[in-house]
Amino acid sequence: MAIEIxxxxxxxxxxxxxxxxxxNMEEPIGNIAAGGLxxxxLEEIGPLVYNRAVAEAQERLQARVMELDIExxxxxxxxxRKFERQRKPG
Incomplete structure (x- = not known):
């Protein structure tokens, strides 16, 4: 999957x-070269960042799903039981 912005x-x-x-560099970079870079x-490193973000989202969702039974x-x-509590002298 291509990462597009x-x-x-x-x-x-x-x-x-x-x-x-x-x-920061000795030579400036032009608009076309910057676009190429x-x-x-995006093609070379983007998937690494994307996959890590997906994995973190999955971890968070799984943690939330595991808390559903508690919440x-x-x-x-x-x-x-509600009636039995009401009948007890208190």
Missing amino acids: PKEARKEAIASIERYFRE LSFF LHEDEFQYW
Whole structure:
């Protein structure tokens, strides 16, 4: 699965890459080269980040699902017990 980013985000990412090169490298990078570098990172490293994010989301969802029985548990057969508690002198 190819990782794609919205057009506006791509423009911002390219501008950020250009700025990074201006401020941190000896040679600046042009718009086309920055776009190529971004495409390379998205294709080469993007899946690693994506897969890790999916795995973390799965872990969190599984933890929440395991808590459902605690959060949503209802005791069964409580109708008569409710009346027995009301009858006890207290």
